[in-house]
Amino acid sequence: MQASELYSITLACLTAVAAGLIGSFALMKRMSLAGDVVSHIALPGLGLALVFRINPLIGACATLLLGTFLIWYLQRRGTFTTDVAIGVIFTAALAIGTLVTPSEDLIEALFGGFQSLTLGWFLLGVIAVASVIAFVWGFRHKLIVGLFSTELAAATGIRVSRVDLCYLLMFSLTVLLGLRFLGALLVGALIIVPAAVGRQLTHTLGAFLTVSSVAGVLSVLIGFLVSRYYPAIRIGSVTLHLALGPAIISAATLLFLLSLLRKKI
Amino acid sequence: MSEIKGIGIRSQFSFQFELKQSWPEPMNLLQVRNLSVRIENKTILENINFELGAGERLVILGPNAAGKTVLLKTLLNLFPYSGEIVWADVRLGYVPQKIDPERHLPITYKDLLKSKCKILNVSAVRIPEISESVGLTKAELETPVGHLSGGQFQRGLIGFALIGDPQVLLLDEPTASIDEPGEEHIYNLIHRLQDRYNLAVIAVSHDLSFIYRYATKVLCLNKQGLCVGAPQEVLAPEILSKLYGEPVSYYHHDHTTHPAEH
Numbered sequence: 001m002q003a004s005e006l007y008s009i010t011l012a013c014l015t016a017v018a019a020g021l022i023g024s025f026a027l028m029k030r031m032s033l034a035g036d037v038v039s040h041i042a043l044p045g046l047g048l049a050l051v052f053r054i055n056p057l058i059g060a061c062a063t064l065l066l067g068t069f070l071i072w073y074l075q076r077r078g079t080f081t082t083d084v085a086i087g088v089i090f091t092a093a094l095a096i097g098t099l100v101t102p103s104e105d106l107i108e109a110l111f112g113g114f115q116s117l118t119l120g121w122f123l124l125g126v127i128a129v130a131s132v133i134a135f136v137w138g139f140r141h142k143l144i145v146g147l148f149s150t151e152l153a154a155a156t157g158i159r160v161s162r163v164d165l166c167y168l169l170m171f172s173l174t175v176l177l178g179l180r181f182l183g184a185l186l187v188g189a190l191i192i193v194p195a196a197v198g199r200q201l202t203h204t205l206g207a208f209l210t211v212s213s214v215a216g217v218l219s220v221l222i223g224f225l226v227s228r229y230y231p232a233i234r235i236g237s238v239t240l241h242l243a244l245g246p247a248i249i250s251a252a253t254l255l256f257l258l259s260l261l262r263k264k265i
Numbered sequence: 266m267s268e269i270k271g272i273g274i275r276s277q278f279s280f281q282f283e284l285k286q287s288w289p290e291p292m293n294l295l296q297v298r299n300l301s302v303r304i305e306n307k308t309i310l311e312n313i314n315f316e317l318g319a320g321e322r323l324v325i326l327g328p329n330a331a332g333k334t335v336l337l338k339t340l341l342n343l344f345p346y347s348g349e350i351v352w353a354d355v356r357l358g359y360v361p362q363k364i365d366p367e368r369h370l371p372i373t374y375k376d377l378l379k380s381k382c383k384i385l386n387v388s389a390v391r392i393p394e395i396s397e398s399v400g401l402t403k404a405e406l407e408t409p410v411g412h413l414s415g416g417q418f419q420r421g422l423i424g425f426a427l428i429g430d431p432q433v434l435l436l437d438e439p440t441a442s443i444d445e446p447g448e449e450h451i452y453n454l455i456h457r458l459q460d461r462y463n464l465a466v467i468a469v470s471h472d473l474s475f476i477y478r479y480a481t482k483v484l485c486l487n488k489q490g491l492c493v494g495a496p497q498e499v500l501a502p503e504i505l506s507k508l509y510g511e512p513v514s515y516y517h518h519d520h521t522t523h524p525a526e527h
Contacts, residue, residue: 028370141380148366148377148410152425155341155359156384199369203409208371 004116008181009224011117011125015177016190016220018132020213022174023195025136025167028147032195036188037090038168039175041067043097043184046109050102056109060179064172067093072165097184112183112245114227128173135170136209139163144205182245193252194219200259215255223248293318294355294433294465295340299348302332302339309335313348315484315493317433322459322466324476324496327486328509333469334362336486337435340467355433358426360419362437362469368411374421375406381428392428398461399424399454419451427462434458436468440475452479473500 001009026035042060049059067089101109117125136143142163146153150160171191178187198212227247233240242250295317302310310332317323325333339346341359366372378396382389396406399420405413406421413421419439426434439451452475459466470476476483476496483499485491485508492499 028367028372030367141383144372144376144380145384147370148372149361149364151338151343151361152359152364152422154343155357155361156381158384199371203371204373205371205376 002116004118007117007119007122008115009220011122011129011177012181012220012224013217014126014129015174015181016194016216017213018129018174019178019191020194020198020216021136021209022132022167022171023191023216024198024209024212025143025147026171026191027195027199029167032192035171035175035191037093038064038067038071038172039179039188039191040090040093040097040184041070042175042179042187043093043109044100046179046184047097047099047101047105050105050109051100057176057180060184061176063093064176068165068168068172072161072168075164076161094184108183110183110185111243112179112181112186114224114244115180125177128177132170132174132177135166139166143167182248186245186249189249189252190216190219193249193256197252197255197259200256201262215252215259219248219252219255222251226251292353294321294353295467296351297340297349298351300336300339300346300350301348302335302344302346304335304344310339310346310486311489313484313486313489315482317465317467317482320459320463320465321481322468322479323482323484324480325467325469325484325486326471326473326476326499326508328471331487331508333471333486334437337437337467337469340435356429356431358429358431358434358464360422360426360434360436360439364418364422366410369409370411371409373407373409374401374413374424377410377421377425378406378428381425385429387429395424395427398458399427420454423454423458427458430462431464433465433467436466438470439468440470440472455479476500 023032023035026032042064045059045061045063046056047059048063049056052059070089097109098106107113142153142158145156146158146160146163153160153163174191175187178190182190194215195212197215198208198210202208202211223244224247227242227244231242233242293316297313297315300310300313301308313336315323325336327333335344337359338344340350341357342350374396375392378392379389382392393403396403401417401420401424405417408417410418410421423434423436434455436455439455455466455468456479458464468475468479477500480496482493483496484493485499485504487508491508492504
């Protein structure tokens with residue numbers, strides 16, 4: 001394995017840790033679908049950046065930031081309902097993103113792929129992951145009280161809307177980290193599916209966060225190994241093409257199905 | 266060491282409290298003047314005036330949609346208002362009426378009390394004492410909040426409010442949750458906590474028997490403060506019918522002394 005490949009897979013695993021933490025809180029905040037909206041908003045930016053030959057991550061970052069503030073504003077006004085957001089923002093972002101993305105890049109923008117990393121990008125990625133983890137750790141008490149009741153949190157002196165904005169920004173940062181190898185359509189799943197595994201298997205907050213992160217890392221590792229060593233599997237007359245992004249999310253889904261075998265009390 | 270210090274502070278408090286009670290005009294913990302609240306161009310509260318003295322139990326009474334909860338939250342500085350709300354240098358504890366946590370939320374009252382300690386930057390050593398004082402067992406403290414009964418849940422909320430050593434407790438409809446047989450009634454619990462922690466209380470309620478048994482002062486509310494005074498004076502049938510817009514009366518057979526008469 002080359003150094004650049006090693007950087008790439010290491011950063012993917014670290015991203016899975018961040019996604020597990022952020023996803024656990026998304027599940028508890030009942031905003032797992034709002035997360036999908038955030039990730040889809042990255043697509044038009046990604047496409048436009050490809051058209052104008054800028055770094056795609058910068059384009060995605062710009063529209064993500066826009067989307068984050070939009071969702072925060074709607075949430076704050078109390079008019080935010082996930083089904084409306086799904087119906088409008090999500091599909092519009094997907095349509096516009098597909099329109100502007102050059103067709104040869106479209107599959108990768110939607111479903112991700114394996115790209116090797118330079119040391120500089122790797123270090124930048126590590127810093128991003130570290131800030132997501134530091135946020136969850138540093139804000140955990142405020143997040144916990146806010147989850148229980150925003151009103152009680154406000155009465156305790158927590159600036160709820162500011163904490164919400166920080167959380168959404170960290171959510172978007174996690175999406176941005178995952179976008180590189182999972183694409184706009186699948187990155188939301190890395191945030192939600194491992195967290196769903198965590199919730200299925202645990203009863204305490206600490207265990208929930210840990211299991212979600214571990215499930216995320218396992219999914220990435222299984223997906224990476226399968227797509228690297230068995231890129232195409234023939235089952236009878238059907239050939240399964242196991243590209244990295246779909247392989248990771250399939251692995252996560254498999255873990256979720258296995259977790260369902262354990263009966264929740 | 267910190268325990269001893271804590272007791273010292275508390276006894277000093279009760280000393281001050283007695284002194285204040287014997288003064289002709291006790292210093293107020295809270296002074297509200299000409300308070301009005303408008304939310305989205307709708308007047309919710311208009312020209313409210315009242316005060317809260319040390320050790321008092323003020324009950325805010327009124328029909329549905331009278332603005333009782335809004336008044337409580339405005340006192341907590343959760344809504345913009347015009348007029349004056351002047352708190353003495355006191356810490357507040359808030360017990361909301363109803364929270365509907367997700368059943369599978371893996372969060373316990375132990376987590377919540379600990380988190381509040383961290384947020385307020387106070388020591389967590391008093392958590393066992395506070396949970397004991399609201400009647401929450403160790404097992405209940407470690408049960409996810411969504412699995413607790415209504416009564417246990419409410420005790421936990423009161424415990425959460427007591428973290429940070431408040432001097433005033435604000436409760437929204439404390440008698441709304443259902444008590445289980447064998448559990449201490451919520452009136453008695455609040456009363457006991459008030460004595461133990463030397464608290465003044467502001468409670469929203471439309472439970473007239475709660476007011477008769479418990480309040481030292483009543484604020485009748487129907488957007489405007491209709492009256493403020495002792496329960497016996499305030500709960501006259503004509504005021505109640507004005508408040509609720511229909512003849513209402515509450516027959517109270519006064520055989521025993523109740524807290525309002527002390």
